[in-house]
Structure formats: structure tokens, C-alpha cells
Amino acid sequence: MNVLYGLLQPDEGEILIDGKPVRIRSPRDAISHGIGMVHQHFMLVPVFTVTENVMLGHEHVRPGLAGYLDRRRARQQVVDVSQRYGLAVDPDALIEDMPVGLQQRVEIIKALTRDVDLLIMDEPTAVLTPQETEDLLEVMRGLKKSGKSIVFITHKLKEVKAIADRITVLRRGRSVGTTSPDTSEEELASLMVGRTVLLRVEKKPARIGAPVLEVSGLAVNDERGHRAVDGVDLTVHAGEVLGVAGVQGNGQTELVEAIMGLRPIVSGTVKLEGRDLRGRSTKEILRAGVGYVPEDRSVDGLVQGFTVAENLVLNLYDQPPFGSRFTLNLNEIAKSAEQRIEQFDIRTRSHQAPASTLSGGNQQKVIVAREFTRPLKLFVASQPTRGVDVGSIEFIHRQIVHERDIGTAVLLVTSELDEVVALADRIAVMYRGRILAIVSPDTPREELGLLMAGVTEGAAA
């Protein structure tokens, strides 16, 4: 896709537009050929307004006055486009104040103002909540109706089935086939991976033990000092997976960070096997037998510039056998890295390769492998499979279930409904900093969806 958008040059082969071969040397060429792209990582200037971001790169200048920007015209253009395609967005809002879903709309508007016929969307839903995803699919249907073509790149089978007219599966840089959306998810997954994939997680009934994590009356603030977690009570027992479901931004991040000692607790208690964790450092909490997979893998989970081996001991480097108070045992670190690379099926050139050279799924496996290296009492996983390929998701899910089966208490925070239903033994639905209800995973999806949207139907609370 980067070739199509002119970011990379093809080594061979040609690109035909309306039957004519073209050469695309830069994004500017691509736009002039009617190709627009919405990147997975947004290309927006946070401190600029929507209008300024849209005009960036092809600014209108008022006639006569050299270099004087015609903001009014650009603003009108934004308003026109957003009305025509039903993309409601405030042209004067600052990007940094907008939720991710809206930022993406700005990206789409940016592409549309360039009068493109073909829109490439690279993993557009990876960062979106279920609702935002639904909205996006709606927008895409609208674009389709108005005659635009869309290339929609995604890992998520449900979405591709919901929106696509034709599905092409790529594997290792080759097209392995084009099918219709009637193809079942299982078939698509096996096409993608090249073997049969279990989309459901097989697990035995939980053998629930004593309470491990007890959270009561917990209140936590976010960066801006607003109450993000507002009186949460939770108990996770040994040998069970407690899923915390909820749309992103309802306090899950803050809840988990408070448990891990990464965020100050305003009030309430967090107890691990009866011992208060409040006031303990993150290191002490990790040492007490808590494993943690942070929500944002690339920011909090890994040091990208470190080798795989170093990342595998990122929170164990000063513990025997990897090191002591003062020195590291490089041999032991390398040896253990080799073992875990094999055991956790981490695809890397060597344990000396920088973590940044690994794919997202393998990076996540590095984190999971690291946390499962030591005996755990509690395993806290936040969005453990976000942006991870189908094969790795399956693997990580099995690891989590295995950890549960050996008696670890698991707190799984996720905004993927499928994931929480597949893995959890109980589901706590979080909404606006509170736990709305704790339900069984057999609860109908519609009901869960409503709960996530804050509808309690009177009964549950």
C-alpha cells in the first residue's frame, strides 16, 4: 500500500489506474491520480485545528497578498466535505482535544478534500472502540454509495465481513486468494495463517480458589485531575479470569495503573492476598508476584531499542539468576532468552535483535513471555491482543488460560467483546469509572453491549 501511495517505489510490476499504467513517485503523485490514504498512525499536527490540518500541504493563499492563508475558504471546504459524507466534525477544534475516532475522521476528510476516488485505509479500526468502529463502517458505506472505492486493510475478520464486497487475503507479500464476504471467519483465518485456526479458546471450567486481588472503594484520578475510577470494588480469585469489559476511556487504564502502583490512589484499598499494596512501588508490586501486560505495548511494555533478550528481563534484570544488586549475568540472560524464544514461539532473527524489528504480535509475545517467567499470583493483562495478528492472538489466549489453570488470578482488561467472552469466567462491565455489573460470560452479547454503553435496564447494578 505504501507503494500505491508513493511512499515506496516498486522493484518490479506496474500499477494500472483506469487501465492505464502510471508511475507514482510521491504521495503528491498519488493524490493527483486520485489515490488517498488514511494511515494507521495519524499524520496530524496535534496543536493545529481540524481546518489547519486539512489545509496542511495544499494551503489556499489569498490572491494579491503573498503567503496570506485563506483559512475561511479552507474551513468552508471542511464543512462541505463533512456534510456531504456525513462526517460530523468541528472544523475549529484542536486535534489534541479530540478522541481518536474523530481524529480519524479528520484524516478521512483530509483525503476527501483532495478529490480522491480511491481511499486506502490501513488498519483504521485498530485504535477504535466498538462504537467508533461501527460509525466508521457507516461512513465507509456512505463513501461507497457516493462512488468512491475503498481499500480496507485489517486483521479483524468480523469487520471485513461486515463491509467488504470482495476480500483479498495477503500472506507473506503474496495474494493467496480473493473471496466473497460469505466466506466464514474460520476459512478466512486459515487463509491468512495458512493453517486451521481455533477462533474459540478451549478451556476447562475454572477451579476457583481463594481471593488474590481485592479492590474496594478505589478512586483514582487521570492526568488532568478528573476522577477516572470512582469507587470500584473487585475481587479476583486464584484460578479465575475476571474480565473487565468496557469502551476505552472508562477508567480501565487508570484502574490497572493504580493496581500496579503507577498511579496514585485517591481513596480505597488494593490488597494482594490480604496485604495492602497502597504506597508500594511498582517494583515491590512486581516482586510480590504480579505480572503485568500494559495496554500500550510500544510505549510501556518494551524498550524498542533494547534487544529481545534485554526486553525479556526488563523487570527481572536485578534478580537472580539474571543479575544481582550490582551486576548483570549476561550468559544467564542470553540462555534464558533462547529458551523463552523457543517456548513462546517468538519470531526473531536472534535474541540480540532489537525489539523494534519484531512484528506487533511477536513484541507482545516477548512481554507475555517475560511476565510468565516468574511464578505469579496475579496476572494483569490490559488489551493483550490489540494490534496482534490472528496466530499470535490464539497463542496469547492459550497462555492466559494456561496461567489460569495453574492457579493464577487473572485480571483481563479489554475492549474487545470477543476476547472477554472467550476468556473470562466472570465479566465486570466498566462504565464511567464504575463497575456497572458483574455478569457471566454466557450473557447475551446485546446485553453486554448495552451495559458497555451504560444501559443497566434497572435490574443489574
Next chain:
Amino acid sequence: MSEGHDAQPEYLASSPDKEPAERTEVAEEAATQARLDARNRAQATDQAAGTEPAAAQPSTFAARFLRALWSANTVTVTVLAIALAMVLGAILIIVSDANVRRTYSYFFTRPSDALTASWNKVADAYANLFKGAIVDPEALAGAFNGTVRWERVFYPISETLSYTAPLAFTGLAFAVAFRGGLFNIGVQGQAIMGAIAAGLVGFLLPLPVGVHLLVALLAAALAGGLYGYVPGILKARTGAHEVITTIMLNYVALFFLSWLIVQEGIQAAGRTDAISEAVHPSAELPRLLAPVGQSLRVHLGIVLAVLVVWGVAWLLGRSTFGFELRAVGLNPEASRTAGMNVARTYAMVMAVAGALAGLGGATILLGTAFALTGAVVGSAGFDGLLVGLLGRAKPWGVLLAALLFGALRAGGNQLQVGSGISLELVSVLQALIVVFVAAPALVAAIFRLRPAQAGGLETGMAKGW
């Protein structure tokens, strides 16, 4: 934990990205089911890697810059940078020489005059640079004939090494902080504090031989360390940016020195100018080549420098603290999540960097200067920043860079004496080298260009530097 996931070692040994596609088909017929499995899963992850471009690299600016600095081929780029700097230096030599300039006034009538004059001037200049920095071939030949004393043969290299020693320390002071994600612009101030402490111990305390030097060096390390710790703790506790605080503290150190050396008991007896007492001989760094000749200034400092470089290399690569330092430098968020105390690490990094700079200051005072003056440290502290960058913030790289800068500085003296070219040209050369080495990396870091990655996609943007 890995039921059914017995990964294939032979797969692991090779990179999935580089595996030729044909091998897949061949293998599919011959291989066992398990092997197929592993291979196919590799394909799945490959695909994931393909559709997930440039995983956002959240890191400090320093970490980005460092990555860009390293991603360029170290040896080639450095050699090219030096060559390029010398070419520009040659132009400056030609332009700045009045006699050569005159030959250009009739360039079109007799171009050979201008070209010959330019060539002679430049060749003479660089020859003098070499003679002043490494060895004078004539002197060498003379020494073998017995007509020239060996002292003259060793003089250039002795000068080079005595300039190298403090630069190695100050270079490390910048490099260590840099690896910890901090821009230590305060090397100069820390070095001054080190020199002051070494001086005070050197001429105020009557201590026996051996102990005196050791105490003076320790005092310098302590003073520099404390002076580095201040901006470190300010950053850790209040978030004050270390660039601002260290720049300001440079002035504090400089003017403290100016004030100190005119105080009674400090200022040299009977002197009206700003110079302190000289340190006692027991506190001086012993000269290594004193038996060969009195003019050979090279002293124990260069040996200390090599030992400290080795020590820092060990600290960074093999110690727990070094692991924390590098982790915090590359990604403070992940370090915090992994339970490291980021604030404490920042403070400690600056203290270590300051101690190194302090030792650099002490090397100057106890090795060559012996008395404090307002400019005793010269520009060794600021040159340390350049040395640290040129050495790509790696200990042994820093030592090599310090050696280069020391050689240029020593050769510069000869350049001035032999070719009548001002010493400043050497500073220009040094600056140009660093600009050529560091600038592409800086540009790449600012614009977040993705460096070419092994096995990954090579973008057009990353080419050309």
C-alpha cells in the same frame, strides 16, 4: 506452557524475512507436519509485520537521535566526515593566506601559479598537522642516526596524549548522560568544579606522596559529581530541564572560579593577576616519559582515562545500573512500568557524568596546568560534548574521538608555528567533523525519519546519508 508449540530451532536460526520463497514449497512436500506448522505461523506473523508499518517509537528525543546516529555506518561516515572537513579546511587555508590569495588575482593568465601555491600551502599545513600530532619523520630518521634526541620524536605523541586525557573524561561525561536520555551541557561547569577541588586539595592540604594525588582526584570526582547531581535531582524532583539548568550552572562555576582565585590564601603569593597557588608536586599526575625528556608532558592521566573508559564500558554493558540507565534513556515510560525508579536514575546518571567531568578537570590541573586560572579548563568541557557525539556516546568510541581531537589540538600548535595558520582553524576542523557526523543524524531525529532497518523496508527517505 507451550502445548503443541514446539518451535523449530532451525527456523529460529534464520530470519523469516530473508528466507527465500522457493524454500517454502520445497519444504512443504518434505517436511513433517510440525515443521510445516512452524513455517506457516511464520508467514502469519510476517504478514502482520507487513501490515503494521513503523510501530510508533515512543522515545525521548535523545533516544531518537542516538538511534539515528548509530544507524549510519559508523566507520564510513566518520572517515567521510573527517575527509570532508579537511577539504573545507583546505579551502579555508587557501582563502585565509594573503600570498596564496594574491596568486588568484592573475588566475586566468597563469592558473598554474595559483594552483601550485594553493597545493603547497595546503600540503604544508596538513603535513605540519601530522608532524605536530603524531611524529615528525625527519626527527625519527635523525633519532636513528643519533643526530636528534628521542625527546623530539616523542614530543608530538606526548602532546597528543596529554590533550586526549581530559577530553576522554569530558567526552564520557557527555556520553554517559546521553545514554541515560539526558543532554549534559554542563560538562564545562562540572569540569571546572573538579579542577577547583583538585586544586584546593593540591595546594592547601599537606599530604604524603601517593595519598595526595588520590585524595585530589577523589575530591575532583566528588565535586564534579555533586555539581552534576544538582541538575539531576532538579530534573528528577521538579522536572526542570537539564539543558537549561546545566547551561546556567556553567556560568555559576565559571564565575565562582574567577572569584575564588583572587581570594587571599588562594591567589599565588606575590601575584597581582588572577592565578592561584600551584599544587604541590605530591599531588601532580606523574609524567610517564620524564626519563626521555623534560618537555614530554604526557602524564598518568591518559592511563587513568583508558581505565575509566573500560570502567564505563563495563558500567553500561554489564551492571544493573547501566541496564537501568540505558532503559531509562531509551524509554522512560517502559522503564517505569518495569518497576525502575526513573527519577533516581536521572539523578544518579547526572552524578556519574559530573564525576567523570570532574576527573577531566582534575586531569588538566594536576597533569598540565598545576595552578588555577580563569581559563584553566579551556574549552575541554564543551569539546567533551563534541567528543561524546563523535564517539557516538559509546565509551571506546569516545576514547577514539578524544584521541582525534587531542591529535588535532596538538597538531594545531605545530600548524601555527610551522605554517603560520591560526590555531582557530583546528577548532573549525573539529567543529566541521562533528557537524558532518552529527547533522544527518540530528536531521533524521528531528524529522523522525526511519533509519534503514535490518530485514525491514528501506525507505527512500533514509537513503542518501
